[in-house]
Amino acid sequence: MKKNLFFLFALICSMSLFTACSDDDEPNYEPVIDEQIAGKYKGELNISVDGTHLATVNQQVTVSKASATSINLSISNFSFMGTPIGDINLANCPLNYDGTTYTFSGTTSVSTSLLTADVAGTGTANNGNLGLDLNIDAVVGTMTQSVTVTYSGTKLTGNEGTGAEITAFTFDSEAVTEQPVINGNTITFKVLDGADISALAPTITVSEGATVTPASGVAQNFNGEVTYTVVSEDYGTTTTYTVSVPAKQTSLLFSFENWTDGGNNDTLLPEETWASSAAGASLLGGSLLKKETNEDGTFAAKMMTFEYPGQANSLIPKITAGSIFMGTFDMLPALMGDRLSCTKFGVSAASIGLTSRPVRFRGMYKYTAGEKYLNATDPTNIIETEDVDQGSIVAVLYKAKDASGADITLTGHDVNTSEHIVAYAMVTAENTDGYQTFDVEFTNNGYEAGVDYKFAIVCSSSIQGDTFKGAGGSTLIVDELQVIGE
Numbered sequence: 001m002k003k004n005l006f007f008l009f010a011l012i013c014s015m016s017l018f019t020a021c022s023d024d025d026e027p028n029y030e031p032v033i034d035e036q037i038a039g040k041y042k043g044e045l046n047i048s049v050d051g052t053h054l055a056t057v058n059q060q061v062t063v064s065k066a067s068a069t070s071i072n073l074s075i076s077n078f079s080f081m082g083t084p085i086g087d088i089n090l091a092n093c094p095l096n097y098d099g100t101t102y103t104f105s106g107t108t109s110v111s112t113s114l115l116t117a118d119v120a121g122t123g124t125a126n127n128g129n130l131g132l133d134l135n136i137d138a139v140v141g142t143m144t145q146s147v148t149v150t151y152s153g154t155k156l157t158g159n160e161g162t163g164a165e166i167t168a169f170t171f172d173s174e175a176v177t178e179q180p181v182i183n184g185n186t187i188t189f190k191v192l193d194g195a196d197i198s199a200l201a202p203t204i205t206v207s208e209g210a211t212v213t214p215a216s217g218v219a220q221n222f223n224g225e226v227t228y229t230v231v232s233e234d235y236g237t238t239t240t241y242t243v244s245v246p247a248k249q250t251s252l253l254f255s256f257e258n259w260t261d262g263g264n265n266d267t268l269l270p271e272e273t274w275a276s277s278a279a280g281a282s283l284l285g286g287s288l289l290k291k292e293t294n295e296d297g298t299f300a301a302k303m304m305t306f307e308y309p310g311q312a313n314s315l316i317p318k319i320t321a322g323s324i325f326m327g328t329f330d331m332l333p334a335l336m337g338d339r340l341s342c343t344k345f346g347v348s349a350a351s352i353g354l355t356s357r358p359v360r361f362r363g364m365y366k367y368t369a370g371e372k373y374l375n376a377t378d379p380t381n382i383i384e385t386e387d388v389d390q391g392s393i394v395a396v397l398y399k400a401k402d403a404s405g406a407d408i409t410l411t412g413h414d415v416n417t418s419e420h421i422v423a424y425a426m427v428t429a430e431n432t433d434g435y436q437t438f439d440v441e442f443t444n445n446g447y448e449a450g451v452d453y454k455f456a457i458v459c460s461s462s463i464q465g466d467t468f469k470g471a472g473g474s475t476l477i478v479d480e481l482q483v484i485g486e
Contacts, residue, residue, distance in 0.1 A: 029095050029102070030068040037095075037102065038065050041130045042160070042235040043153025045075075050146055058211075060235040061130060061153055066092045071104055073121070073132070077238075085110050088134070090121050101126045115140045117147075128155040161233035163207030166241055170203050177249045177360065177484045185241050187228075193248040197222045202243075209233025250356055250485040254457065256301045256478070259291040266291045268301060268324055273347055275329045276303075277320060288322035288461075292477050300479035303461040305370060305389070307472025318376035319472070321465025325458040326352075327409075340412030340466060346454030349397060354455050356485035357447040361395045361425035363481035364435045370471025377467050391429030391476035392463040395442070395483060397422055400452040408454070412466045415458060422447045428463060429476055457481060 029037075045059040062074045073090040090106035097103075105122040116139050123132035129152070136147035169180040169187050175195035180187045180202070191197050204216035212230045220226045228241045258269035264287040265278035278289040286306030291299050303322030312318035314337060326347045333341035349355070369389040376382045399420040402408055410418050416426075423442040459478050462470025 027095075027097065028068045029097065030065070032102070033065045033068075033071060033095070036128070037071060037125045038063050040156045040234065040236070041153035042156055043130070043151055045078075046150045048148045058231045058235045058238075059151065059153075060156075061132065061151060063125070063130065070094050071125075073104075073106065073123070084112065085115070085117060085136075085138070086112055088119055090119070093121075093123075123151075129153070130155070156234055161207060161209030162236060164210050164230040164232040164237040164239040165207045166204060166212065166228065166230055166239075167207065168203075168205035169243070171200055172203070173200055175200065177251065180243070182241075185239065187241055187243040188246050189243075190247055190249050191222075191245055192251050195248075197245065204228070206230050207232065247486065249359070250353070252353055252483040252485070254481040255298065256291075257299050259299065261291065265289045273326055273352065274324055275327050275343075276325070277323050277329060277343065286320060288320065289324060292479075294479070298479075300477050301459070303391075303459060303476045303478075305461045305465065305470045305472055305474040307370075307372075307374065312376060312379035312382065314379060316379075317468045318379060318382050319374050319462065319465065319468045319470045321460045321462035321470055321474075322476070323458065323460045323465070324478075326456040343412045343415075345396070345410045345412075345415045345456040345458055346398065346400075347456070348400070349453040349455040352455065354397070354453075354483065354485060356449075357444060358395070358397055358423050358425075358442045358455075358483050359444075359486050360439060360441055360484040361427070361482070362437070362439045362484065363393065363427075364437045364479050365391070365393060365427070365429050365432070366435055366475075366477040367391050367429040367432050368473075368475045369431055370473035370475075373469070373471045375469050377469060379468075387469075388431075389461075389471040389474040390463045391474065392458075392460050393427040393429060393438075393476075393478060393481075394458045395423075395425045395456070395481075396458070397424075397442075397447075397453050397455050400454045410454075410456070415456070421445065422453070435477075435479070455483075457483075 041061045045057050047054045064072045066072045070092045073093060075088040078085045078088050088110060090108055093104040093106035095102055095104050102125045108119045110117045110119060118137045119134055121132060121134045132151040134149040138145045138147055166182060169182060175191045175197055176189055177192055178190035180189035198221045199219040200222050201217050201219040204212050206212045210230050210232050212228055214220060222245055225242050225244045228243060230239045260267040260269060266289055268274040276289045288304055288306055290302045292302035294300055301324050303324060305322055306320045308316055308318050325343060325345055327345040330342055330344060373385050373387040373389055374382055375385055396415060398410060398418060400408060408420055423444050425440050425442045427438045427440055459476060461474045461476040464470060
């Protein structure tokens with residue numbers, strides 16, 4: 001009897017010991033999960049549908065602790081073939097360790113208005129690396145598709161960038177008349193009508209660490225919408241932009257290549273478009289307009305302010321600014337004491353091809369101010385001042401007829417102030433070292449399609465030349481003047 005009790009006692013003790021050992025051997029992966037496995041991973045999802053590889057996308061995967069022996073795994077905003085599945089969450093995936101690698105598995109179901117899907121996943125986690133295989137049976141309407149997904153990612157450090165924005169989008173192309181404007185997720189720009197935009201390569205700047213597809217500098221066909229996708233450095237945010245051309249624009253270019261050489265002053269052609277005050281100065285021995293030869297062999301227009309060396313009077317100004325302008329020059333008003341009416345600005349806008357609202361005025365210039373600035377408004381009281389001369393480049397569109405139908409022609413009296421002006425742009429030229437480019441916007445005031453307009457470009461080597469102020473020898477050179485029309 002005692003012997004049987006001893007064996008019974010020993011059996012009970014051994015069972016207790018076995019149970020205790022079993023408890024001691026129950027795995028506890030909590031420290032490993034907390035310190036090594038849990039966190040966010042960035043990597044690539046490779047998606048195949050019915051055995052055909054469909055896409056490779058950047059994806060962030062989140063792993064969290066479910067218990068001391070299991071993990072949760074989450075993929076946000078998963079989709080395939082343009083069909084959103086939503087978030088895939090594998091919860092309470094048992095974790096196992098084979099001595100080198102931690103493995104896990106889990107299942108879930110997803111249901112949306114478009115489909116239902118059963119998801120089975122297996123994966124590995126080791127040394128900051130995460131691998132995952134998903135088998136998805138998706139039912140879309142009456143169609144069932146087998147989707148397989150493989151994922152390979154590395155654990156984030158927490159220092160990666162989270163932004164996914166395009167911060168700048170520009171082109172270096174003559175076809176582009178207005179650089180892109182970013183408005184939310186839409187980017188628009190304007191191009192010349194008829195220009196080839198089938199292979200424009202934009203320069204793109206994105207959030208720090210982010211990537212953009214298509215990449216910066218890669219040519220695209222912008223005859224239709226182009227989609228750009230930006231992925232943050234941590235793969236946690238994806239932003240899509242659409243880029244398009246909402247409108248095309250016209251261009252008028254004046255390159256000043258055609259001239260007639262002659263004496264002190266050259267003549268800019270065609271004469272039915274361009275005029276100058278040089279004719280009047282020639283009678284006084286002055287040189288106001290010359291053809292300028294650029295380094296590349298092309299030509300530009302060179303204007304110089306002339307200081308009459310003799311005594312000025314009501315007919316002979318002390319200071320005459322060099323100029324070119326669209327319109328005509330008539331000496332007769334000067335003989336009547338009205339020198340500002342000698343310059344008659346404007347030609348038919350339609351005759352030079354300007355048939356739409358002008359929006360931008362572009363070009364290039366060089367400028368050198370003369371040394372001695374004179375206020376010669378009163379020829380009997382000429383005053384030397386400390387002012388520094390400047391040049392001016394003006395473009396103006398105005399109504400060709402008034403309310404009664406009478407013809408309108410602006411002169412030196414009102415070319416900058418007339419109530420009939422509907423579009424105006426001005427550049428003030430100052431001392432430069434080489435050519436200075438400009439690109440200014442027209443101010444617009446009541447442009448109406450179908451109305452007859454006159455247009456003029458007016459360039460002067462002295463900005464106050466209309467009041468006979470300036471410095472003898474001031475020199476303005478202009479080239480490649482361009483008017484962009486809507």
